[in-house]
Amino acid sequence: MTDTLAPQTPAAGERPAHRDPNVLRWLGAYASSMLGDSVYHLALSWAAVQAGTPARAGAVIAASALPRALLMLGGGVVADRLGPRRVVIGSDAVRCAAVLAVAALLHVTRPGLWPLALLALVFGTVDAVFLPAVGALPARITGRGQLARVQGMRGLAIRCAGVLGAPLGGLGVAAGGAPAAFALAGLLIAVSVPLLVSLRIRALPAEEGAGGRTGDGTEEGTGGRAGGGRPGVRSDLVAGLRHIRGHRVLAPLMLTIALGDIGFVGPLNVGLTLLADRRGWGASGMGWVLAGFGVGAGAASLLITVRGRLPHAGRAAGWAILAGSVAIGALGHVPALAGAVAVAVLVGLFTGLSGALCGALLQTQADPACLGRVTAVAGLVSLGLAPLSMPFAAAAIGAWGLGPVFVASAAVCGLGGAVALCAPDLRRAELPG
Structure with a gap:
């Protein structure tokens, strides 16, 4: 029987993710948290610019990057030890309290940049445990056959938050300045907490019936599952890295993700701004x-949500990355705005598809007990290493021009697709159906 693109039929007793109240509660919590995050970033940028020079404001906005990058791997260990739901609840509660505290402080006084810098550091530190836990949570709320669909739903939530966050933040600033925008961000993040508390957590496959996790919403940590003892944090981290390195799918998948992100971030964040300026398109x-x-x-994201899975996921991800890299290279050579918009649609389509497939493969291939650490490594690649390409992209554009840099970035991105297609186990990888 040949594979088709018909919507996935769930396994017996497994409810489709888009009809599962448990998954929908998670989706509401995630969307609200991401929307609050988007409003927070706009409020932070506005408040920092109003309180200091542009250079100092830029330093404040970037302050969260360092703790997030330094602590991300340790955050993966925390997520696996304490359980992802518990970590996400605690992270959102801390973020909410911090944002509301700064909103209150800005409402009664003008303290300058120091509370904004402190808030950015708190957010970066919390993100280091929040992001791995968010990545590990879907596997605990639905079956493996629904994880691809959940990745599509997550992508839709991210897009909606990106579209709605800036206007909501702008309305908050217009209504009451930075304090009102921060308060709105805190309230949106707060909405996620009761929804997360109500989630029912599934047992890990190796712990079914062992009391480690139950279906009543309780959750325990995983530390020391093998060998009966509880190893140290360092041992847990090393075990997670060894799990990736020794896995025939995860190891090339991480390299694929790294090359794809490094090749993609420079053109989108730096190259596009310069391209619009030099082509006369304006903001x-x-x-x-x-x-x-x-x-x-x-x-x-909508395609993955509706279909539930695509056949030949590893191969499809590789070809999607290659197609996206061609579109990235073409974007730097399109003279007209209408053509650039059309090419950008293709870039988003292919990179969105490959990203969802890679995320779903990561979710289904990793040992659930290590998923926080596996997600932390992927997050470190995307949020720690890939942004380092931006200053190099800017310098290269100044030296060689836009076209060659877009082509070089496309080549790096395309290498990720080549890895996916040349690694036999990754190329043959399938999503459960």
């Missing part, structure tokens, strides 16, 4: 190109 033109990218990425 509005750049906004249209970004909108095209968002439409394409949203369409890819």
Whole structure:
């Protein structure tokens, strides 16, 4: 029987993710948290610019990156030890309290940049445990056959938060300045907490019936599952890294993700701004190109959500990365705005599709007991290493021009697709159905 693109039929007794109240509660919590995060970033940028020089404001906005990168791997260990739901609840509670505290402080006084810098550091530190836990949580709320669909739903939530966050933050600033925008962000994050508390957590496969996790919403840590003792944090981290290195799918998948992100981040974040400026499109033109990218990425997420899975997932991810890399290279050579928007739709479609497939493969291939650590490594690659390409991209554009740098970035991205297609186990990897 040949594979088709018909919607996935769930396994016996397994409810489709988009009809599962448990998954929908998670989706509501995640969407609310991401929306609050988007509003927070706008409020932080606005408040920092109003309180200091542009250089100092930029330092404040970037302050969260360092603790997030330094602590991310340890955050994966925490997520696996304490359980992802518990960590996400605690993280959102801390973020909510911190944002509301700064909102109250800004409402009664003008303290300068120090509370904003402290808030950014708190967010970066909390993100280091929040992001791995968020990545590990889907596997605990639904069956393996629904994880691809959940990745699509997650992508839709991210796109919606990106579209709605800036206008909501702007309304908050217009209504009451930075304090009102921060308060709105805190309230949106707060909405996620009761929804997360109500989630029912599934047992890990190796712990079914062992009392480690139950279906009544309780959750215990996983530390020391093998060997009867509880190893140290360092041992847990080393075990997670060994799990990735020795896995025939995860090891090339991590390299694929790294090359794809490094090749993608520079053109989108630095190259697009310079491209819009040199082509005379202005800020509005750049906004249209970004909108095209968002439409394409949203369409890819919707496709995964509706279909539930795609056949030959590893192969499809590799070809999607290659197609996306061609579109990235073409974007730097399109003279007209309409053409650039059309190419950006293709970039978003192919990169969104490959991202969802890679995320679903990561979820289904990793040992559930190590999923926080596996997600932490992927997050460190995307949020720690990939942004380092931006200053190099800017310097290269100044030296060689836009076209060659877009082509070089496309080549790096394309290498990720080549890895996926040349690694036999990754190429043959399938999503459960």
